[in-house]
Amino acid sequence: MVLAEDKESSLVELRRFQPKVVTLDLGLPPDPANASAGLELMEEILKLSPSSKIIVVTGNDEREVAMKAVELGAYDYYQKPIQPDELKLIINRAFELANLEEESRIHRRNENMRFHGIVATSPKMLAVCQKIEKVAPTDLNVMLEGDSGTGKEVLGRAVHHLSKKESKPFAYLNCAAIPENLLETELFGYDAAGFNQGQSSSLGKIEEANEGTLFLDEVGMMPMSLQAKFMRVLTDGVVERVGSREATSVTLRVICSANSQLEQQVQEGKFREDLYYKLNEINISIPPLSERDGDVVLIARTMLNKFNQQFGRNIKGFTKAAVQAMEAYSWPGNVRELENKIKSAVVMSENTQISPEDLQIDESQLREMPLNLRQVREAAETRAIQRAIVLADGNISQAAKLLGLTRPTLYSLMDKYSIHS
Numbered sequence: 001m002v003l004a005e006d007k008e009s010s011l012v013e014l015r016r017f018q019p020k021v022v023t024l025d026l027g028l029p030p031d032p033a034n035a036s037a038g039l040e041l042m043e044e045i046l047k048l049s050p051s052s053k054i055i056v057v058t059g060n061d062e063r064e065v066a067m068k069a070v071e072l073g074a075y076d077y078y079q080k081p082i083q084p085d086e087l088k089l090i091i092n093r094a095f096e097l098a099n100l101e102e103e104s105r106i107h108r109r110n111e112n113m114r115f116h117g118i119v120a121t122s123p124k125m126l127a128v129c130q131k132i133e134k135v136a137p138t139d140l141n142v143m144l145e146g147d148s149g150t151g152k153e154v155l156g157r158a159v160h161h162l163s164k165k166e167s168k169p170f171a172y173l174n175c176a177a178i179p180e181n182l183l184e185t186e187l188f189g190y191d192a193a194g195f196n197q198g199q200s201s202s203l204g205k206i207e208e209a210n211e212g213t214l215f216l217d218e219v220g221m222m223p224m225s226l227q228a229k230f231m232r233v234l235t236d237g238v239v240e241r242v243g244s245r246e247a248t249s250v251t252l253r254v255i256c257s258a259n260s261q262l263e264q265q266v267q268e269g270k271f272r273e274d275l276y277y278k279l280n281e282i283n284i285s286i287p288p289l290s291e292r293d294g295d296v297v298l299i300a301r302t303m304l305n306k307f308n309q310q311f312g313r314n315i316k317g318f319t320k321a322a323v324q325a326m327e328a329y330s331w332p333g334n335v336r337e338l339e340n341k342i343k344s345a346v347v348m349s350e351n352t353q354i355s356p357e358d359l360q361i362d363e364s365q366l367r368e369m370p371l372n373l374r375q376v377r378e379a380a381e382t383r384a385i386q387r388a389i390v391l392a393d394g395n396i397s398q399a400a401k402l403l404g405l406t407r408p409t410l411y412s413l414m415d416k417y418s419i420h421s
């Protein structure tokens with residue numbers, strides 16, 4: 001419990017402690033008989049800490065003032081003389097409500113963060129998630145472009161789960177992982193009747209995905225001969241299995257992933273232009289991890305929890321030096337590399353906190369920092385704010401406290417740097 005005797009000291013304590021519940025006697029010095037200073041203070045408290053529950057304490061004959069306070073945002077009022085047991089009851093109820101509201105805020109935020117397995121807080125990735133939400137319900141084909149390990153597959157699956165086809169099949173095929181001669185049967189299926197080799201017929205991924213979504217990973221690796229055949233599936237809506245002349249109707253939405261060289265492949269005649277445009281109805285470009293301010297630490301913490309559970313470990317967090325190293329590292333292998341480094345650190349570390357050595361970060365890959373002072377300051381402020389928000393689990397009051405700022409100042413900085421909680 002924190003006590004304050006006047007307006008100034010109560011505002012100082014409020015900034016320091018961000019209390020969940022405040023009891024406020026409206027009769028403040030220097031004129032305790034007049035409630036107007038008390039009401040003004042109440043409004044200031046609510047501006048600084050909107051989630052605080054304020055219980056105003058008024059004189060016995062000040063019911064009207066009490067009602068006015070409630071109208072202005074007080075949670076409840078209590079008329080003197082004080083009966084400790086009664087007041088305690090009201091205070092306990094206020095704490096319960098404040099806790100419930102906080103839980104629900106955390107829950108809502110976690111829901112947002114767990115956007116189908118995608119952990120993100122950076123403006124760039126939040127913009128990608130917004131695009132995905134927008135495009136998912138349309139039936140347009142989507143091309144996800146980005147470097148290896150940036151999360152194209154998880155995002156592709158999110159498109160399917162957010163689409164009208166969620167309850168329909170989702171079939172996945174990695175065009176780079178299957179030898180060229182087997183890719184055709186994987187994709188189009190196989191009809192044993194056309195051959196005499198004792199093999200049984202099989203359904204291809206196209207038919208498997210019928211009425212749902214087909215995800216083609218690394219579509220740029222599809223050989224030219226199959227590109228022509230696949231283009232026919234998309235334009236005519238029919239598929240013929242290898243060894244068969246019979247055409248089966250299919251309706252498909254295709255999501256594919258590609259690296260940044262696909263457009264060049266098209267220019268060089270190595271990938272069909274018509275297929276490229278058919279698959280690229282919507283293009284979503286996924287930024288490398290090094291361009292996602294604040295994501296590294298957030299993803300690292302999420303993965304630490306996941307691997308602690310998976311491997312029965314109890315590593316508490318990251319040392320300051322580890323956080324700095326993670327932020328300065330360029331992550332050429334993107335999220336997959338981060339995932340692997342955290343996994344190996346969780347399994348191997350002998351410490352309670354993960355150190356830079358546990359992460360085996362290659363120091364030659366640490367990024368150079370800019371020299372321009374404004375840029376340095378802005379980047380540092382952005383990172384510090386994002387880190388504080390992550391450490392405070394999204395609680396802005398808590399984050400402001402960690403940063404030594406007031407909530408309104410933090411909000412205006414978040415606005416300035418387009419940081420979302």
Ligand SMILES: Nc1ncnc2c1ncn2[C@@H]1O[C@H](COP(=O)(O)OP(=O)(O)OP(=O)(O)O)[C@@H](O)[C@H]1O
Nearest residue numbers: 117118119147148149150151152153154335336339
């Ligand atoms: N934003 C994210 N939050 C949490 N996990 C992620 C995120 N992005 C990727 N991952 C994880 O990182 C790993 C690599 O992601 P994914 O396979 O989707 O990348 P990719 O771009 O398809 O890679 P590649 O091009 O090499 O196939 C996966 O284990 C995935 O779950």
